Amino acid sequence: MRLALFTDTFVPQMNGVALTMGRLTSYLNRRGIDHLVFSPKSTGDMVYSDPIRPIRSIPLFLYPECRLAFPNLAAIRTELDRFRPDLLHLATPFNLGLCGLHYARKRLISHVASYHTHFDQYLTYYHMKAAVPLYWSYIKWFHHSCNATFAPSSDTIHTLQKQGIERLQLWTRGVDCLLYTPDKKNNQVRERYGITAPNLFLYVGRIAPEKDIDTLSAIMKDLPDSMKANVHWLIVGDGPQLQELREQAPANVTFAGYKHGEELAQIYASADLFVFPSSTETFGNVVQEAMASGLPIVTANSGGVLEMVRHGENGVLCTPRHPQSFIQEICDLVTHEERMSSFRVEARQFALGRSWDAIFDQLIHDYEHIIDSRRIGKKSGFYSA
Numbered sequence: 001m002r003l004a005l006f007t008d009t010f011v012p013q014m015n016g017v018a019l020t021m022g023r024l025t026s027y028l029n030r031r032g033i034d035h036l037v038f039s040p041k042s043t044g045d046m047v048y049s050d051p052i053r054p055i056r057s058i059p060l061f062l063y064p065e066c067r068l069a070f071p072n073l074a075a076i077r078t079e080l081d082r083f084r085p086d087l088l089h090l091a092t093p094f095n096l097g098l099c100g101l102h103y104a105r106k107r108l109i110s111h112v113a114s115y116h117t118h119f120d121q122y123l124t125y126y127h128m129k130a131a132v133p134l135y136w137s138y139i140k141w142f143h144h145s146c147n148a149t150f151a152p153s154s155d156t157i158h159t160l161q162k163q164g165i166e167r168l169q170l171w172t173r174g175v176d177c178l179l180y181t182p183d184k185k186n187n188q189v190r191e192r193y194g195i196t197a198p199n200l201f202l203y204v205g206r207i208a209p210e211k212d213i214d215t216l217s218a219i220m221k222d223l224p225d226s227m228k229a230n231v232h233w234l235i236v237g238d239g240p241q242l243q244e245l246r247e248q249a250p251a252n253v254t255f256a257g258y259k260h261g262e263e264l265a266q267i268y269a270s271a272d273l274f275v276f277p278s279s280t281e282t283f284g285n286v287v288q289e290a291m292a293s294g295l296p297i298v299t300a301n302s303g304g305v306l307e308m309v310r311h312g313e314n315g316v317l318c319t320p321r322h323p324q325s326f327i328q329e330i331c332d333l334v335t336h337e338e339r340m341s342s343f344r345v346e347a348r349q350f351a352l353g354r355s356w357d358a359i360f361d362q363l364i365h366d367y368e369h370i371i372d373s374r375r376i377g378k379k380s381g382f383y384s385a
Helices: 016-031 073-083 095-107 119-125 129-143 154-162 187-193 213-222 242-248 261-270 285-292 303-307 323-334 337-352 356-375
Strands: 002-006 034-040 052-055 057-059 067-069 087-090 110-114 148-151 168-170 199-204 231-236 253-257 273-276 297-300 315-318
Touching: 002 016, 002 073, 002 095, 016 034, 016 285, 016 356, 034 067, 034 073, 034 095, 067 095, 073 095, 087 095, 087 356, 095 110, 095 129, 110 356, 119 129, 148 154, 148 356, 154 168, 154 303, 187 261, 199 261, 199 285, 213 242, 213 323, 231 261, 242 253, 261 285, 273 285, 273 323, 285 297, 285 337, 297 303, 297 323, 315 323, 323 337
Parallel strands: 002 034, 002 087, 034 052, 087 110, 110 148, 148 168, 199 231, 199 273, 231 253, 273 297, 297 315
Antiparallel strands: 057 067
16 A cells, blocks of 8 residues: 655644644554655754655644645656555645645545544634635535545534535544553642642643633633632643733633643643633544543533543533533532542543554555555445444
8 A cells, every 4th residue: 555645734733633644654654554745844944754745835824833835736746656656645625635636636546535623613713704605615625526534523524414525434533541641640740830729720722712712711710719719720732812811811820832742741640620612623632632641521512522521421511612611510520529530530441442553553444445446446435423
């Protein structure tokens, strides 16, 4: 099998798509599967090793963590002709994804796409709701010829089905339970950030409108005074609403910026509760990382997180964009330590069953089926949720 991957976001960028594609290429390297990765070139002096093909790019307007690439179509076509891929995976529908789509259609090569982000909802948050019908028209056109569209959750599959997109297959996400583990709990986290309150509440993610940061801000401000005295918030991440959130935040909030790797794992394990108000998630990688770290979850009753968080078992689900619903659940949960302890055990147990290797093994199996089906003139199977 020879694979060509096209993605408009890739490591070292810090978002779910980039990290997932980075893990996929690491897996392909371990398996000895020949592949090329066409991705935007990041700023700085980063050295790219084979099989990465960095493409000149600038930050994307609405989502600077993604980059807008300017591919040389002739050069990419020449390299692909030389490589002779069996299948192209289009991870994003922007410039590089379009480049791969054009090549696959021209050469009649098997090609799949993955759907990671509800940009239609993002447009609404950024006051561009009028563009939503155009967005879905484009997405339907982009996915029309794909032998499969991989989505990270059944909830996302249902959304795409309603839009008339076919040949949908589930490609869920894993979590590194050796990196993210309760064993990484470390008192140095509290010392580093000057945290003395009994309870440490944590948010990890982009600080942007589509993550319902306004809801998070209201939760932090409106917690009862009796609880505020016993709580410290640690906010991990960056984004366009950071300054606004800083200005609105009460005194018991610390902003840590972007964190990753061992440092992030220690932060997760050292917290007492993970609060994640976003209602736009197609999956929610940070929720699963928090669960692997043994954290009870308080999140919105919406999107891909519903396949991880079971209300009353390993966390609680709250009314989306309704701060009082979150506050009520937080207050109730924190006053029942036995329930908190049970949630910690159940959250960790759930995460232990989500191996990245098993998930990528299934993806490779799906690739093989699509390639074989294409060779005999058939399209791949339709996912029925």
